[in-house]
Amino acid sequence: MVSIRSPKFSVEEGVFYVLTFWAKTEELPKSIFLSIGADGKKISREQKLAIQTGWEEYRFYFSVDRTAIAHLTVGNLGQQGLSLQLAAPRLERE
Numbered sequence: 001m002v003s004i005r006s007p008k009f010s011v012e013e014g015v016f017y018v019l020t021f022w023a024k025t026e027e028l029p030k031s032i033f034l035s036i037g038a039d040g041k042k043i044s045r046e047q048k049l050a051i052q053t054g055w056e057e058y059r060f061y062f063s064v065d066r067t068a069i070a071h072l073t074v075g076n077l078g079q080q081g082l083s084l085q086l087a088a089p090r091l092e093r094e
Contacts, residue, residue, distance in 0.1 A: 005071045005072065005074075006073075006074075008069050008070065009069070009070060009091060010067075010068075011036065011043075011067065011068060011070045012067045013063075013067045015063065015064075015094075016061065016062075016063045016093065016094035017061070017063065017091060017094060018059055018060070018061050018062075018092055019060040019062070019091050020088075020089070020090045020092070021057070021058055021060075021087065021090070022055050022087040023056065023058055023086045024051065024052060024053060024055045024084075024085050025052070025053055026083035026085075027053070028053070029051060030050070030051050031050050031051070031076060032049055032051055032075065033048055033074070033076045034049060034075075035062075035073050036071070036072060036073070037070060037071055037073050038064075038066075038068035038070040038071070042073075043064040043065050043068060044062040044064050044065070047062070055087075060072075074086075
């Protein structure tokens, strides 16, 4: 299975966040899984999003179980990968 990771960013335990971004696929609509990870482990719950073939805005709401320098992991991209485009990511505290 193919997955991708974002550049790293800081998160704090007990804080609620929203990651807003635009995305689309080139092929058929595709479900992906998003989670926050640090030191090789997931530190947030996983969320499933159905990405469509046209540009749409998506939101991933999460909190983490510890303060860390973390990254976003996008999974379920298939064996050969998926043409997935992401744009204008914005991380904010809720």
